[in-house]
Amino acid sequence: QALAIRTSSLAEAENMADLIDGYCRLQGGAETSLLVRPRKDREKRLSLPQIPALNLGERLSTLSHSLSGDSDIYAEILDESSRPRSGAQNFGICRDAVALGRILGEGFFGEVYQGIYTTPNGERVDVAVKTCKEDCSPENREKFLSEAVLMKKLDHPHIVKLIGIAEDEPTWIVMELYPYGELGQYLEQNRRVLAVPTLVLYALQVAKAMAYLEALSCVHRDIAARNVLVASPECVKLG
Numbered sequence: 001q002a003l004a005i006r007t008s009s010l011a012e013a014e015n016m017a018d019l020i021d022g023y024c025r026l027q028g029g030a031e032t033s034l035l036v037r038p039r040k041d042r043e044k045r046l047s048l049p050q051i052p053a054l055n056l057g058e059r060l061s062t063l064s065h066s067l068s069g070d071s072d073i074y075a076e077i078l079d080e081s082s083r084p085r086s087g088a089q090n091f092g093i094c095r096d097a098v099a100l101g102r103i104l105g106e107g108f109f110g111e112v113y114q115g116i117y118t119t120p121n122g123e124r125v126d127v128a129v130k131t132c133k134e135d136c137s138p139e140n141r142e143k144f145l146s147e148a149v150l151m152k153k154l155d156h157p158h159i160v161k162l163i164g165i166a167e168d169e170p171t172w173i174v175m176e177l178y179p180y181g182e183l184g185q186y187l188e189q190n191r192r193v194l195a196v197p198t199l200v201l202y203a204l205q206v207a208k209a210m211a212y213l214e215a216l217s218c219v220h221r222d223i224a225a226r227n228v229l230v231a232s233p234e235c236v237k238l239g
Contacts, residue, residue: 003197019203023196091152093117093164098174100129104181109136109144110170117163117174127163130173141171148173150218158209160229160239175239183236184225202228202236209238 007013021035101114110131117127132144151162151173166172180186183202187194206228213220220227220238229237 005197015207016200016204019200019207020196023199091148091162091164093166093174095166095168095172098127098129098166098172104128109133109140114177115174125163126177126179128175128177130175132171134170144171144173151175153216154212156209156212158205158235158237159212160237178229178231178237180230180232182226183228183230186230187225198233201234205236206238 005013005016007016017035021033024030024034025032097118099116099118101116104112104114106112107130110133113129113131115127115129117125119125130144132141136144145165145167148162148165151160154162160178161176163174163176165174206223210220210223223238227239229239231237
């Protein structure tokens with residue numbers, strides 16, 4: 001049965017076609033593309049929106065004022081220097097407000113725990129807590145904190161959201177908890193029921209997150225299924 005997919009633009013349609021083509025080639029073991037492109041002299045194929053070669057300050061300004069708020073590739077990001085110095089913008093949290101639970105896994109810097117964060121207004125929120133090993137070198141500790149500093153600047157529907165930082169030793173990075181876990185494990189557990197359109201959707205969402213990071217001159221350097229979390233059966237987030 002033929003499958004029809006509607007997209008909002010030619011660029012999105014061609015990116016979707018490439019994703020489907022790649023999946024079909026992987027499944028069928030084909031070495032060449034299955035796409036038929038009759039016009040060899042056509043203009044360069046459209047892709048994700050081109051990002052202008054601007055410095056970081058100009059990029060932040062462009063993202064904040066020029067791009068549509070309806071896009072799920074771009075979202076408003078304010079320059080850290082322009083943020084108001086108020087409690088609402090402070091990501092520091094009290095360690096006593098976070099109750100650690102079971103270990104979810106182990107990262108480069110330390111264990112990742114499931115936890116519950118009690119907000120100042122008494123709301124209890126399920127969270128994931130990244131910890132830094134007590135014997136971690138000063139260099140690695142600085143890298144650990146730099147990850148949190150970067151996360152404070154990010155606001156995208158397909159990137160893991162930072163809740164707060166407990167900066168006193170041992171340092172904790174507190175993030176939203178996504179109940180379905182890592183994408184790799186989720187794919188393995190549901191390999192018999194996941195449909196191709198859903199897999200294409202996941203790939204598209206990760207691609208949008210990567211395009212967003214590129215706009216800020218950020219390089220992830222470790223794109224892998226273990227670093228993508230499943231927020232819902234229809235939504236994944238790059239971590």
